[in-house]
Amino acid sequence: xxxxxxxxxxxxxxxxxxxxxxxxxxxxxxxxxxxxxxxxxxxxxxxxxxxxxxxxxxxxxxxxxxxxxxxxxxxxxxxxx
Numbered sequence: 001x002x003x004x005x006x007x008x009x010x011x012x013x014x015x016x017x018x019x020x021x022x023x024x025x026x027x028x029x030x031x032x033x034x035x036x037x038x039x040x041x042x043x044x045x046x047x048x049x050x051x052x053x054x055x056x057x058x059x060x061x062x063x064x065x066x067x068x069x070x071x072x073x074x075x076x077x078x079x080x081x
Contacts (some may be wrong), residue, residue, distance in 0.1 A: 029053070029069040041073055 024033040027046035034046035045053070053066050 028072055029066065043073060 024035050025037070025044040026033055027037060027049055028043045029045055029049040032046065034044075034048075037044050037046040038050055039045075049066075052062065053070070056063050056066055
């Protein structure tokens with residue numbers, strides 16, 4: 001456990017607690033069950049997909065796949081409005 005206090009001390013504590021209590025969720029991109037990731041519009045994206053999405057070059061063959069998977073968010077946001 002590595003907590004430190006500073007400008008974001010409360011945030012660090014919250015993240016540590018969240019990680020300890022994390023339950024597996026299904027990533028909407030790769031559709032695998034993972035514990036760590038982010039929520040976007042209530043949808044879970046695992047850490048690996050998050051890293052890949054932000055680092056994939058437009059010329060990479062995976063780029064179209066990620067765009068297609070991220071399009072799911074558009075549908076979700078449209079349905080919520």
